Amino acid sequence: MSDSWPGPAGPAPRTAARRNRRRRPQTLVAVAATALLAAQGAVTFWPGLGENATAAPIGPVGYATQNGGTTGGQGGATVRATTGTAIHQALCSRAAKDTPLTIEVSGTITVGNTAKVSGAGCTTAAGVVELKEISNVSIVGVGSGAVFDQVGIHIRGSKNIVIRNVTVRNVKKSGSPTSNGGDAIGMESDVRNVWVDHVSLEASGGESDGFDGLFDMKAGVQYVTLSYSTLRNSGRGGLIGSSETDRANSFITFHHNLYENIDSRAPLLRGGTAHMFNNYYVKLGKSGINSRAGAKALVENNYFKQSQDVLGTFYTSQAGTWQARGNVLDQVTWSPAGAETNPAGPDMRSTGTVSVPYTYQADPASCVPDVVARTAGAGKGLAVSDGSCRSTTPTGAPVPPQPTTPAPAPTTTTGPAPSGTNLSLSATASGSGKASGTSYGSVVDGRPATFWSPSTSTGAVSVRWTSAQTVGSAVVTEAAGSAGSIKGWRLLNGDTEAVLASGTSAGTARFTPTSLEKLTLEITSSSGTPKVAELETYGSGSGSGGGTTPKPDPTTTTRTPTPTPTTTTTTSTPKPGSWPTPSRTVQLSSTQNVSSTFDGGLARYQGWGGSQSENQDPLFVLSDGATLKNVVIGNKAGDGVHCTGTCTLVNVWWEDVGEDAATFKGTSASQTMTIDGGGARGAADKTFQHNGPGTFVIKNFQASDIGKLYRSCGNCSKSYERDVVVSNVTLSQVRVAVVGINSNFGDTARLSGITIVGSKNATICQRYNGTSKGKEPTEAGSGPDGKSCLYKESDVTYR
Structure with a gap:
């Protein structure tokens, strides 16, 4: 996933409550040992660089702002380190354990280069980056971020700690090497005020493979924020409380994080209060947010996909409570309730109310997958969301240190290195x-x-x-x-x-x-x-x-374009992000009939309804030859736009698709409905419906969070041979297919210039066997077949 679709400048996208109803499973300090350490080449001190190099203009959000706030090493010296030993040396060289310090880290930290160091400012251990009984420290990866390879970060009895822009991966508690009890980042014993931001935490399996948790807190950890981070490929995401009696861990915020391919503990919460908002949960194998033993969880505007039991109390009879609001459930399954199983689903019901003492801006859940893809994890330039589905990259991020000796050329380079941009x-x-x-x-x-x-x-x-x-x-x-x-x-x-x-x-x-x-x-x-x-x-x-170059073969390097009718004009691929600002809002009380050209001047037209229920009236009906242009249809969209013959829609935008965005109800095979430019968002089923005969053209269009872009009716009262031509479109969050056609009716789909943002799971062209009214069509295959689905794999781009 890369580019996303920001929200409109007008009203926020449709409320999450509606989405849930429509979804179905659903000052610088002198440091004593500066000269010695610099001579060793292990760590470099950079006086005067601290505030400028590491402090991004955006601080933490959430519970890390409470209890006096979390600033880490702000106002202290800044040093740079390339080994775990150097990190420990920097800590131990401070005048005291609370002397502010920022450590910028580059390169790869390993068990082999992480030794125990002693001094007034530290208590360290070998084989683990130890932040024990200290305060006012920041560890920040420079450039694309440092990698802690099989080495965990342990925070014990400490306060005011910041960790940003690092990767911690494959930390084991059994096997070789071992570190930090198998936790990527672990906190314990009266820890206060920690901000972990833009980190990538990864494992390669579960407990049986030697791994434990990615982000664990126990024995009195409070006022923590984990933000813009990724947690992947682990049996356990993290816990808050090590047992049902360890209930002093509390006031934790998780926001804009990705949990992917995690079995459980996303997180497991015992006794305390936690706030989870704008997180993207994908492929949670067993359970997700597990609120138990009197815990309280506020779960809002998150996106859950292809997961099981995403919220509830699991594996215990000691229940917790939760308040759920504004979440999206996408292919979520639930276990039946039992003595030690109390799922929140399938209706994502709340069992209590939870309040938080800070302010925050939450993105609509619908754009969370795209926002998280652009901002979460190390190496993302510390990019953040503005709370309106847009991301921004702060200035002042640290840059990689210059090497003291030239780096050797890679031994694998067998020819002169090319110049220019990679x-x-x-x-x-x-x-x-x-x-x-x-x-x-x-x-x-x-x-x-x-x-x-x-x-x-x-x-x-x-x-x-x-x-x-x-x-x-x-x-x-x-x-x-x-x-x-x-x-x-x-x-x-x-x-x-x-x-x-x-x-x-x-x-x-x-x-x-x-x-x-x-x-x-x-x-x-x-x-x-x-x-x-x-x-x-x-x-x-x-x-x-290192290789030989064959002569080019013109017969193999020429691409044959997919044939498209002359009515389709290809321009540059539209990119999500160009949603228009409505000039005004017009409230309609009845359907508007258009017989020639209607130019809305980019006003927002609000109608009625807005659900996916059938038999709603359209906002606009276009007669044969009519054109509708420069219109924004608001989130009360009814049944959108109907075309009764040849018609054209130019630069029309749907903020939230109602029953359908537009329906083609032509009466002749010679008629064509054309969608040129514009975009749509939030179609639980299809975006465009084709009921009559003729050709449906969709070009220069963008859509997000849709079931299908186009569907040829498979069970209308009359069956027709229909054609659809789709070119130069950009789609994200496609849950089912780009187009759905009835191959047994003779339908064809000609596709080119299709850009899919994010997941590659969506079908491009789905063939059905159409049937009579009142029955359901059956699937008949998918993909290019040279007969009905007319496109090549090169006509589809993923990013």
């Missing part, structure tokens, strides 16, 4: 398969410490752009310790599968500059497990690197 940094990545704990996105993140490995000894990884790029060279860099494992590879034009270069060792490859949207690295042979840290791409180059 195009991959603006691309997304996908592939044929990946080993556990690795990521496709690692090859385009500009971070050599991360890597992708195929699930076997061979495999493919691709970089993809949203528009064609001219690429003439690529650099394949293997991860540290794996140089030489790649024995055979090919670079392919991902649009045509034409071979651009091939070789027997990783490094630089140059080839004839080629315009393409996707470039694929295919590993054909290897020794051991290949680890690709970066797949860099550049605009042009000459000479040869």
